[in-house]
Structures are given as structure tokens and as C-alpha cells.
Amino acid sequence: MPNGQERRKYRRIEKPYITRFRIKPDKIQEMVTANWNLVGVRNLSAGGILFAYPENLDIDSNLDLKIDISQSTLTINCVGKIIRIDRPQPNSMFQIATEFTEIEDQEKEMISTTIDNVP
Numbered sequence: 001m002p003n004g005q006e007r008r009k010y011r012r013i014e015k016p017y018i019t020r021f022r023i024k025p026d027k028i029q030e031m032v033t034a035n036w037n038l039v040g041v042r043n044l045s046a047g048g049i050l051f052a053y054p055e056n057l058d059i060d061s062n063l064d065l066k067i068d069i070s071q072s073t074l075t076i077n078c079v080g081k082i083i084r085i086d087r088p089q090p091n092s093m094f095q096i097a098t099e100f101t102e103i104e105d106q107e108k109e110m111i112s113t114t115i116d117n118v119p
Contacts, residue, residue, distance in 0.1 A: 010108075011115055012045035017069055019051060024062040024079060041067065044115065046108040048080060048100050052093035057082055063098060069114045076111065078103035 020036040043050040049067065059082050067076040079102035086095040100108075 010045040010047040010112065012043050012047075014043055017041040017044050017049075017067060019049065019068065020066040021063045021080075023057070024064050026062075036066070042095075044069070044111065046100075046103075046111045046115075048083070048098050050095060050097050053096050054093055056085065056087075056094050057096055059083070059085060062101070065098070065100075067111075069111060074110065076103070076107045078107060 017040070019039055019041045021039065022036050037053070039051040039053055041049045041051045044067070049065070061082045063080050063082065065076070065078050065080050067078070068074070069076055078100050080098035081101045082096055083099045084095075084097035086097075087093075088095070
């Protein structure tokens with residue numbers, strides 16, 4: 001790997017995208033909240049997202065996601081699993097890395113196409 005860069009399966013883009021998420025309950029009998037949290041995605045790829053959030057979330061939590069990836073009405077609905085949480089400074093936002101676990105191949109292709117078309 002040149003210059004210590006990590007190898008990624010999917011190309012990513014560092015352009016802000018609006019995303020809504022809610023924590024998916026672990027047990028069927030738990031209710032899903034109707035409230036969605038709105039965040040700006042910092043990194044987007046067909047494999048997952050990275051976003052800043054003021055509260056700490058739990059690693060391995062599943063999130064219902066709605067990612068707005070274009071100026072039009074194109075929204076990707078999928079599920080992601082939190083795989084990493086970083087907090088660079090004590091008073092900074094938490095950086096939440098999420099890997100897509102339930103996403104259609106067509107939606108991955110839409111994300112990849114969007115990323116490829118960004119100048």
C-alpha cells in the first residue's frame with residue numbers, strides 16, 4: 001500500500017450529503033422510533049458512510065439510513081452497522097463510521113455512479 005494509505009473496496013468521496021438515520025432496535029419486540037436524526041455525511045462510498053454526531057452511539061448498533069445522494073429526489077434506503085467511533089478532541093463531535101449491511105446492488109451502483117460523476 002503506497003504511502004501508508006489503506007486499501008478500500010469502494011471508491012469514496014468527501015463531499016457533504018444529507019442523511020437521516022435512526023437506531024434500529026435489536027429485538028423485534030422493541031419499537032422503532034419515528035424520529036429521524038439529520039446529519040451531514042463526510043465520506044460516502046458504496047460500502048458505507050462517515051458522519052459527525054454530537055452523541056456517542058454504540059459500536060455494532062444497526063441504523064436505518066436514508067441517504068440523499070443527488071440534487072433530485074434520489075434517496076437510498078438501507079441499513080448500516082456502526083463499525084468505528086472516533087473522537088479526535090475531548091469537546092469535538094463523534095466521528096461515526098458505518099458499513100452498509102443491507103443494501104441492494106442497484107443502490108450500490110447508484111452511489112458508485114454518483115461518486116464517479118463528481119468533478
